[in-house]
Amino acid sequence: MKYLNIAESALIDLKAIDTAREIQGQPELWEAIYNNICSERESISSFLDNVYPIAKKIILTGAGTSAYIGFSLEGIIQRTTKITTVPVATTHLVSHPQDYFEPDTPTLLISFARSGNSPESVAAVELADKHCNDCYHLIITCNTDGDLAKHSFKKNGYVFYLPPEANDKSLAMTGSYSGMLLSALLINDIKNITSLHSTVDKVCEYGTSLLTEFLPTIKKTAELPFDRAVFLGSGPQYGTAMESHLKLQELSDGQIICKNDSYLGFRHGPKAVVNNKTLLVYYFSNNEDVYRYEKDLVAAMDEGKTPLFQMGIAEKMRADLDLDALIVLSKDGNHIEEPYLSVCNIILGQLLGFFKSMDLGLNPDSPSLSGAISRVVKGVTIY
CATH class of the missing domain: 3.40.50.10490 (Glucose-6-phosphate isomerase like protein; domain 1)
Known part of the structure; x- marks a missing residue:
């Protein structure tokens, strides 16, 4: 049995089996959640x-x-x-x-x-x-x-x-x-809820593509020599950028310093964080009015320090982008309501965190060498 294209026995030895199994199991989980809500x-x-x-x-x-x-x-x-x-x-x-x-x-x-x-x-x-x-x-x-x-x-x-x-x-x-x-x-x-089954099916399809077709690209990106990463998202994708920043930072035990922002917000000072050891990840909207702002920010990255690598994820092909890697989810040109992209797109951030953790020689299931972070927060006194 393999998870994320790694043998189960190897994942057990690397203390990565739970994280790998849980990341890969998401499309099946989403279908089960839909059925539970229907019931x-x-x-x-x-x-x-x-x-x-x-x-x-x-x-x-x-x-x-x-x-x-x-x-x-x-x-x-x-x-x-x-x-x-x-x-x-x-x-x-x-x-x-x-x-x-x-x-x-x-x-x-x-x-x-x-x-x-x-x-x-x-x-x-x-x-x-x-x-x-x-x-x-x-x-x-x-x-x-x-x-x-x-x-x-x-x-x-x-x-x-x-x-x-x-x-x-x-x-x-x-x-x-x-x-x-x-x-x-x-x-x-x-x-x-009944009519949403097709949307859930599409979300599962996109998630499966990230876990199979695009897995080698994401793994290769995670193994690049970056020491900081920035995730950008608009609207519902802003939450995806926030969570991606945390996933990569905690799975790398803080060795990769991460930041998140909106596309427009990034121009107001935070862009200064970019240097030649920065991974820049774009979560693109499928709303054309929103995408205009996102496209402009990508073009503006030519001004100032150049990132090590720029990766984007979009539901449909964006031929007007000049990136090092672009993941395109839809094969038929159809689209889902934008907030649902947040469900499947987070797999990109999770995989970057998982593979960077492995690249750094950490154990993804318990990457914190000092024990500074734990599964359930401890030491908080409620007054």
Whole structure:
């Protein structure tokens, strides 16, 4: 058996088996998530039908990787619900709850958590109930036994559990991240869940292409001699850039310093980080109005220091780009709604992190040599 084209026995010896298996298993996981949501369609719809007429604000929250999910969702959820929607990490909510929860503003708190055992996860839910007179909770988690999953709600609450295989064993969140992101996208459009099967199939197709057809290109890129990396994304792809930056940085144990930004934001100073040892990764929008800004930024990279390598990923061919490598996902010219690209595109960031970890002689399942980072954050005291 092979995972990411590496023999299982070798991955076990390299302490990389969990990460490799979890990255490769994502397309199958996404299909299982779709089926689970279909089976819970009536109960999910009933919960949302009760909450949406009341809620005036939606907060998308989580810690670390789980917090980045909200940045890919805020736009589509706000457009669908017509309710003000903001992503706020639990790490902000816990220290400054009064800045985000208003007593007289009915709020839906959507919490994302792999384990649900991070100290901030339950604290954020409790603080929401304390500071907001009318607060409702949607929990999307990978662990049925987590503290968050077992929490008792003061008001109406709903917990959606991902399939067991989404509860990653490795340090780096991979299937759990993409799985919770897809879950939220599907729940957001629960009324049309049946017609979304074709979209999920296309997301799975794109993910499989990254794991097979484009795997050699990504591996070769990861083995280049860069010591810093920048990931750029617009709109929902901004969340993908954020998570990619964390994946590569944590899987390389901080040996690769990473940054993320939007295309327009990158011009306002952060572009100074680029030098001849920089890997620059572009997540391109399939919205033509957005792409105009992205294309202009790529052209502007000719001014100033030249990166070591520029790689892009786009749903369709972009002949007007001059990059060292361009991954094109669609074979038939069709396209999916942009936020769904965030689900499959993150595999690029995950693979770059995995193969760079291997290239540096680290163990992807537990890359932190000092133990500075762990699967579940420890040492946080909730006051």
